Amino acid sequence: MYYEIEYDSCPIPGVGRFVLKPQKIEEPQKDEIRELFNQMRDIARAHRAAHDYSRFFDRRAQNENAVIFYKQGMFMKDFTDEYDGSVPFSQYFPYYQLMGYQQLRTYFTWRAKARNGNVADTSLSYAFLYIYELLGNIGVESPQDGLDKLMFFWKTFRAYNKSIDRYLLRWLKDYHIYYELPQTFKEFAETNNLTGHYPKITGPDDSFGLFCAISKYDIRKSAYFTDETSKMITDCFSFVMERIRQDFITAGMHFDDAFFRPTRRIVPWTPFKDALFHPWLKQPNRRIVISENEIYICRKNEWTFSTVITSEKGRQFIGYVMKQMEAVLRTLTKYKYKIAANTDMIHEETVRRLTKSGIYIEKIVPAVVTEFHREATKTIVTVDHASLARIRQEALATQEALIVEDQPQQSIFADPSEACPADTRPEPVSDGWESLKGILSENETQALAAILRGDGIKAFAAECGIMQEVLIDGINEKAMDYIGDSLMDEDFVLYDEYKNQVKEMLG
Numbered sequence: 001m002y003y004e005i006e007y008d009s010c011p012i013p014g015v016g017r018f019v020l021k022p023q024k025i026e027e028p029q030k031d032e033i034r035e036l037f038n039q040m041r042d043i044a045r046a047h048r049a050a051h052d053y054s055r056f057f058d059r060r061a062q063n064e065n066a067v068i069f070y071k072q073g074m075f076m077k078d079f080t081d082e083y084d085g086s087v088p089f090s091q092y093f094p095y096y097q098l099m100g101y102q103q104l105r106t107y108f109t110w111r112a113k114a115r116n117g118n119v120a121d122t123s124l125s126y127a128f129l130y131i132y133e134l135l136g137n138i139g140v141e142s143p144q145d146g147l148d149k150l151m152f153f154w155k156t157f158r159a160y161n162k163s164i165d166r167y168l169l170r171w172l173k174d175y176h177i178y179y180e181l182p183q184t185f186k187e188f189a190e191t192n193n194l195t196g197h198y199p200k201i202t203g204p205d206d207s208f209g210l211f212c213a214i215s216k217y218d219i220r221k222s223a224y225f226t227d228e229t230s231k232m233i234t235d236c237f238s239f240v241m242e243r244i245r246q247d248f249i250t251a252g253m254h255f256d257d258a259f260f261r262p263t264r265r266i267v268p269w270t271p272f273k274d275a276l277f278h279p280w281l282k283q284p285n286r287r288i289v290i291s292e293n294e295i296y297i298c299r300k301n302e303w304t305f306s307t308v309i310t311s312e313k314g315r316q317f318i319g320y321v322m323k324q325m326e327a328v329l330r331t332l333t334k335y336k337y338k339i340a341a342n343t344d345m346i347h348e349e350t351v352r353r354l355t356k357s358g359i360y361i362e363k364i365v366p367a368v369v370t371e372f373h374r375e376a377t378k379t380i381v382t383v384d385h386a387s388l389a390r391i392r393q394e395a396l397a398t399q400e401a402l403i404v405e406d407q408p409q410q411s412i413f414a415d416p417s418e419a420c421p422a423d424t425r426p427e428p429v430s431d432g433w434e435s436l437k438g439i440l441s442e443n444e445t446q447a448l449a450a451i452l453r454g455d456g457i458k459a460f461a462a463e464c465g466i467m468q469e470v471l472i473d474g475i476n477e478k479a480m481d482y483i484g485d486s487l488m489d490e491d492f493v494l495y496d497e498y499k500n501q502v503k504e505m506l507g
Contacts, residue, residue, distance in 0.1 A: 033081065036079065037101060039075070040072050044068045047064055047067065047068050062276070065095060065097075065276060066277055066278040067278050068095070068097060069095040069096065069097075069136075069278065070136050070278035072095070072096045072097065073096070073133050073138040073139075074138060076096070077138050078139070079108055080111075080112040081108040081109040082112075083105035083109040085105070085106065087102040087103050088123045089106070089107070089123045090123060090124075091125050093276050094125040094126075094132075095132070095276055096129075106126070107126050110126060111130055114153065115149075119156040119157050121157075121161075124161055124164075128164070128275075131150070131153070131164070131168070131171075132275055132277065134146050134149055134150045134153070135171060135175065135272050135275055136277060136280060137179075137280075137281075143179035143180075143181060144181060144182065147175060147179075151172075151192065154168045167275070169194075170273070171272050172194075173185060173198065173290070176188060177271065177288050178279075179281070185198075185290060208238065210289065211322070214314070214315055215318040216318070216345065216489075217319035217323045217345075219233060219322050219325075219326055221480075222484065223480040224326055224484060229333075232329070233326070235372075235376070236325060236329060236369060236373070237325060240321065240325055240368050240372070241321075243364065243368045244321070244364065247359055253359075266297075266304045266305070266306045267305055268302070268303065268305075269296060269304055271303065279301075282301055283298045283303070284298070285298055285299050312347070313350050316346050316347050316350070317347075317350055319345055320343065320345040320346045320361070321361070321365055323341035323345070324365045324369075326341075327339050328370065328373075330484070332369070332370065335484070337432055337483055338484070339483070339484050339485050340497065341497075342496075344496060344497070345497070432483040432484070433483060433501055433504070433505045435482045436479060436482040439481075439482065440478060441474075443464050443466065443471065444474060444475050445506065446460065447460055447461070447471055447472075447475065448475065448494075448506060451494050452494070452502065452503060452506070456492075457471065457472070468492060472488055472492050475487060476488060487502065
């Protein structure tokens with residue numbers, strides 16, 4: 001409503017009078033997209049404390065903004081737009097509440113195309129906004145689907161701007177820690193050729209490299225570990241460790257808690273640092289070992305980080321498992337040299353605790369290794385019954401053609417002794433210890449004698465003018481060749497299980 005002022009209708013010249021006339025007010029055209037944006041913004045009004053946008057660096061404000069972003073993102077997760085315009089956007093920790101009407105329409109139009117595989121160049125803030133959505137699993141079917149979309153976007157958008165690399169490489173590891181995915185982070189990195197960015201990663205379950213590094217017995221240094229046997233050994237170890245973990249669970253024990261522990265310096269850990277992320281998913285209690293120096297522990301939905309160390313008992317236990325596994329594999333594969341693993345390698349307290357829980361490790365390892373080898377080497381035969389019937393008919397026809405009546409029967413062998421094949425078994429291999437004794441030098445023999453007497457080797461090596469490391473390496477290398485194992489550890493201590501054999505060898 002408004003007034004019209006009419007002049008020259010008043011008797012007094014130059015004076016106007018107000019005439020009230022009704023005016024129709026047209027209802028504005030309805031903008032459904034704007035109304036949807038307003039509904040989205042209403043979500044933020046319940047979190048008014050976080051609306052000081054200038055304080056994005058404040059941790060409390062950032063956490064509150066992350067909650068708003070997640071709720072608004074879930075509200076808008078299925079929205080698509082077809083906006084003709086394009087308005088840039090630049091903001092640290094971008095999210096919807098900071099964007100104007102045209103910026104929102106620009107983003108959701110670009111996002112619809114990106115979701116369909118058409119990733120175009122755009123403002124970096126729009127790109128990070130989309131990454132934040134994927135980290136929070138907004139608009140995805142599952143964590144695996146979110147990871148696939150994240151990898152596709154990263155590989156495509158980095159052609160326009162590589163600055164996202166330093167964030168994505170860190171967040172990809174966090175993604176595997178936070179979300180329980182079917183493959184390990186190590187497998188993911190190897191599949192996507194990313195191991196160069198994560199030099200010390202290991203798998204949290206099989207952990208062959210990690211266990212070799214901490215074990216009292218490193219199978220990778222064995223003469224049995226070659227290019228031909230490495231895959232079999234690695235697969236077998238994974239199989240054995242999985243079975244041992246299951247036995248621990250059945251006994252009400254946790255394998256990692258028994259042998260691994262974090263250092264005393266434990267710090268809180270927040271996934272996706274430097275991203276606007278709301279920890280929306282309730283996490284089960286678990287621990288994830290990424291490498292020798294990284295362990296992530298979740299208890300009561302709270303995450304902590306620490307470096308991981310292995311107890312001495314743990315190193316002894318893994319050493320026994322690894323050596324016993326190799327001993328059984330050598331026998332099953334008919335390797336020319338044999339080794340033995342004694343439970344004395346395990347701390348007596350560990351043996352007591354395991355036995356009390358019904359875990360007899362000296363029986364478990366041989367049985368599981370044998371099962372693995374049987375499954376790995378079995379031959380699967382598929383019978384084609386139609387072909388079998390045809391072969392049978394052909395055989396009968398051949399048999400009828402070969403029958404000759406009234407012929408005396410006699411052996412097809414001229415000499416009855418030829419009826420049985422000759423025994424082609426190889427001659428037994430000579431004693432490896434005797435062979436080792438014959439190949440050792442005088443200095444090496446005297447060094448072993450000195451060690452048996454408890455004199456140590458340092459003084460003897462000095463007398464001979466030889467570095468003790470060189471002397472021990474020579475002995476271990478020859479022992480590897482003839483008995484398939486080293487005689488001494490890195491501290492120049494003779495392994496207990498070989499003391500008697502060395503005494504007998506030296507006479």
